[in-house]
Amino acid sequence: MGIFILALVLGVSLAQHDPHMKHGRTSIVHLFEWRWADIADECERYLAPNGFAGVQISPPSESIVLQNPWRPWYERYQPISYNLCSRSGTEKELRDMVTRCNNVGVNIYVDAVINHMCGAGGGEGKHSSCGSYFNSHKKDFPAVPYSSWDFNDGKCKTNSGEIENYHDIFQVRDCRLVSLLDLNLQKDYVRDKVAEYMNTLIDMGVAGFRVDACKHMWPGDLQAVSSRLHNLNTSWFPSNSKPFIYQEVIDLGGEPITASDYTGIGRVTEFKYSSKLGTVIRKWNGEKMAYLRTWGEGWGFMTSGNALVFVDNHDNQRGHGAGGSSVITFWDPRIYKMATGFMLAHPYGVTRVMSSFRWNRHIVDGKDQNDWMGPPSYPDGSTKPVLINPDTTCGDNWVCEHRWRQIRNMVIFRNVVNNQPISHWWDNGSNQVAFGRGNRGFIVFNNDDRHLDMTLNTGLPGGTYCDIISGQKEGSRCSGKQVTVDSDGRAHFNISNMDEDPFIAIHVDSKL
Ligand code: LAG
Numbered sequence: 001m002g003i004f005i006l007a008l009v010l011g012v013s014l015a016q017h018d019p020h021m022k023h024g025r026t027s028i029v030h031l032f033e034w035r036w037a038d039i040a041d042e043c044e045r046y047l048a049p050n051g052f053a054g055v056q057i058s059p060p061s062e063s064i065v066l067q068n069p070w071r072p073w074y075e076r077y078q079p080i081s082y083n084l085c086s087r088s089g090t091e092k093e094l095r096d097m098v099t100r101c102n103n104v105g106v107n108i109y110v111d112a113v114i115n116h117m118c119g120a121g122g123g124e125g126k127h128s129s130c131g132s133y134f135n136s137h138k139k140d141f142p143a144v145p146y147s148s149w150d151f152n153d154g155k156c157k158t159n160s161g162e163i164e165n166y167h168d169i170f171q172v173r174d175c176r177l178v179s180l181l182d183l184n185l186q187k188d189y190v191r192d193k194v195a196e197y198m199n200t201l202i203d204m205g206v207a208g209f210r211v212d213a214c215k216h217m218w219p220g221d222l223q224a225v226s227s228r229l230h231n232l233n234t235s236w237f238p239s240n241s242k243p244f245i246y247q248e249v250i251d252l253g254g255e256p257i258t259a260s261d262y263t264g265i266g267r268v269t270e271f272k273y274s275s276k277l278g279t280v281i282r283k284w285n286g287e288k289m290a291y292l293r294t295w296g297e298g299w300g301f302m303t304s305g306n307a308l309v310f311v312d313n314h315d316n317q318r319g320h321g322a323g324g325s326s327v328i329t330f331w332d333p334r335i336y337k338m339a340t341g342f343m344l345a346h347p348y349g350v351t352r353v354m355s356s357f358r359w360n361r362h363i364v365d366g367k368d369q370n371d372w373m374g375p376p377s378y379p380d381g382s383t384k385p386v387l388i389n390p391d392t393t394c395g396d397n398w399v400c401e402h403r404w405r406q407i408r409n410m411v412i413f414r415n416v417v418n419n420q421p422i423s424h425w426w427d428n429g430s431n432q433v434a435f436g437r438g439n440r441g442f443i444v445f446n447n448d449d450r451h452l453d454m455t456l457n458t459g460l461p462g463g464t465y466c467d468i469i470s471g472q473k474e475g476s477r478c479s480g481k482q483v484t485v486d487s488d489g490r491a492h493f494n495i496s497n498m499d500e501d502p503f504i505a506i507h508v509d510s511k512l
Pocket residue numbers: 074075076077078113118119120121122177178179180212213214248315320321
């Protein structure tokens with residue numbers, strides 16, 4: 001009740017900050033560019049059994065189809081209409097996926113591209129994923145329909161029509177982002193069309209949205225769209241549930257538009273988290289893991305209840321968007337597992353795990369020449385199914401970070417310690433740190449160039465626990481390392497800096 005009144009006073013709609021996760025699950029996985037049919041299978045065979053709360057899917061709206069370069073991943077950030085056939089599949093397959101994932105308690109969060117349509121130079125014809133006609137020169141998108149009246153060009157005051165200066169909040173909202181035709185969300189007509197699209201998905205059963213490019217939309221316009229949204233489908237969600245909204249706002253500091261301009265509408269992506277965690281784990285700029293003691297608001301991040309956090313995302317893992325070279329990705333697997341392990345062990349924010357495809361990375365002078373490359377595809381441009389190897393990893397250049405044992409087991413760890421505060425923090429003043437989550441779990445990292453050999457107070461009940469990083473509990477034995485906690489909660493930890501993964505995690509469900 002107290003919180004509710006506070007929320008009213010602050011004008012905050014806390015409802016849209018709630019991801020509506022089921023069965024005590026806590027993490028979202030971004031299955032970047034996966035086909036709907038594969039996601040449906042993955043919900044049933046892997047995500048639900050391993051405690052994943054939800055999936056962020058690639059944009060389901062009809063997009064441009066680009067041939068130069070050949071079928072880049074980013075064509076899906078250039079909508080042609082709100083028809084629901086995309087590179088990931090048909091509307092029927094989308095609907096089937098939403099139903100099947102919901103039926104096993106895995107939520108679907110849709111990447112909604114509503115700031116713009118395709119690029120101004122997108123052309124004319126039917127080079128679109130459902131075959132709808134459009135003419136970018138005339139700003140004509142009859143399949144919505146939008147016409148030239150529905151775009152912002154009159155309002156944009158730059159000579160080029162492009163965003164030229166990020167210190168001018170009017171340009172950032174009313175001019176074109178990388179030439180993309182900018183929708184006029186001041187108009188009720190545009191707001192209605194966008195809300196109609198999102199409501200179709202809500203009625204289908206999705207749990208919420210990752211809203212693309214929010215820095216480029218006025219918070220008031222987003223609020224107007226949000227207020228038009230239906231409640232979630234009561235086949236799977238309690239009545240009066242509002243869709244979860246997490247807004248992509250790249251705020252690394254130094255610009256007049258900040259993440260806090262948007263926290264009244266829903267959660268916001270905390271990009272500082274991704275960039276700073278990379279800096280710390282890489283030990284750049286004199287950073288060390290010991291400083292993570294105050295991780296979260298103490299580092300100037302937004303309030304935990306407003307934040308959506310990630311180690312890397314589909315943009316900054318390939319040098320798009322912003323965040324810089326510190327961002328850690330699957331290309332550096334050893335530190336990637338550690339960074340993801342830290343994120344999932346730490347209580348701050350709603351966590352999103354990245355699941356990528358591999359591409360022919362080719363970095364020249366710090367820039368990846370192949371940052372455009374699309375998902376694993378056949379010569380005709382259609383996306384390949386996700387191949388599952390006998391050892392449960394993925395093939396055909398699907399990376400499936402979420403299936404790496406260390407990451408999957410830390411997703412489970414986060415569920416087991418949900419709502420518990422940080423306890424028993426220890427560090428060596430350098431890059432060896434440890435902390436517990438109440439009396440439910442404990443994790444120890446050794447990111448120094450020397451051995452860790454310490455007895456620590458874990459706060460856990462006495463017993464023998466299986467380390468969930470080097471292995472896990474399998475029946476009545478551990479497939480990896482074993483940790484003995486004495487009756488006072490103390491345990492001895494030995495972590496070589498040469499270990500495959502220099503960290504250990506245990507929780508009450510990994511006790512023998
Ligand atoms: C986002 N967040 O705010 C997405 O996370 C990001 O992936 C999107 O950019 C961006 N906003 C717009 O939705 C991506 C690529 C861009 C690409 C754009 C449109 O990062 O590189 O632009 O999608 O496909 C590409 C070209 C541009 C060109 C533009 C229009 O790179 O040079 O001007 O297309 O033709």
